Amino acid sequence: MKSNLSTICDYRKGKVDVATLTHLSYISTENMLPNKGGITSAASLPTISQTQEYRKGDVLVSNIRPYFKKIWKAKTDGGCSNDVLVFAAKDGTDPDFLYYVLADDSFFEYSMATSKGTKMPRGDKTSIMRYQVPSIDISTQRRIASILRSLDDKIELNTEINNNLEQQAMALFKSWFVDFEPFEDHMVASPVGFEIPMSLKMVQINDIPHLLETGKRPKGGAVSEGIPSVGAENVKQLGVFDSGSAKFIPYDFASSMKKGKISGYELLLYKDGGKPGTFTPHFSMFGEGFPYDEFFINEHVFKLDFHDRGFNEFAYLYMQTDYPYYWLANNGGKAAIPGINQQDVNAIWIYSPENPKVQEFCEWVQPLFTTILSNCAQNMKLAKLRDAILPKLMSGELDVSDIEL
16 A cells, blocks of 8 residues: 555654854755765855755755765754755654655656756646655564664665775875875975975976877667776776766677777876866775766776886875875866867876885785775675665565564
8 A cells, every 4th residue: 555755744844043053064066976975075165145955854855966876864853945945854753754654766867757847857846746655554664664763774874984084095105105204314395395304305297107098989879788898987986886877888890999998996086077167176986886886987087007006006195195186177177178188197296116115005005995995896786785675665575564673
């Protein structure tokens, strides 16, 4: 038996003062992550005095382009933009159960099917409340939610571990190669203006053995199945990948490609795209079967491989420091179509991989990156399992009556 979504929840209608919000408690479509990835810190707060409120336990869903599947269950009170729908569970409905009702792919499909607009479809709030949900007693709701929550809890724990490990890696990198704490020799001028320890030689990337290349996609673009092809939209940061944006190239086309294959632990650079006059560098690295065992990049991504995994990881961290980041941002913003070329990358000055301290750091950082990417691979498998069993739990195909809470 099924009933309307409105039987288990309401839209929350209250307002909250923007002055009481922080970058962590303000939610908009911009800081909600796609494919059920939760949220990140907001880039800015609204300039209005009040905005839509949400409360701990509410479920927030982005109402713009529902196919992005942006959803989050609030852990605190806060405020959000008007393009975010706030669902509050009614009495007799478990808040976690409500979250999983709305996290089901069928809900996002329904929201798209009943949406308004073509370029930027928005869910129709009246139609959304007519979405059909299973009529389930609260004890069964809690059993279903506990199974799914156990998977999400493991994903969240892995993500916290990864964030901690990357912070450790960057903290030590900055201590050694920005503040130069372990170096005792005197400082000298570097080729890029700031002073560095005399023993810490800098060379241009072009003077180090490396491979710098892009991939491509066939005429007509990506296809529905084949070998995965990763584009610039998925070059964001270490271990971040939106599986909902996956694209593919034909098997025969992939077998003919001589460039752009990813084996793991190569440094990926966002090559081109964005608004005229502005280029924002992004970097990423994949491995350990994440996101795929075998895949290629397209023509909008650079692969930079020093043929030394540890130095690739060193370069990933180095690229996020001021000099290389702003070098790429400045050169990329000059082009009519914002982007960087091989000359821009090859001209970057970097610390020599022959320096003993660089080598020591490269050896130290490798286990951290292995753990991070292994956790990412596990998270992808857990998310697929969650999404596969969710509709079966909701329909009763999987019996939960024997599960103890």
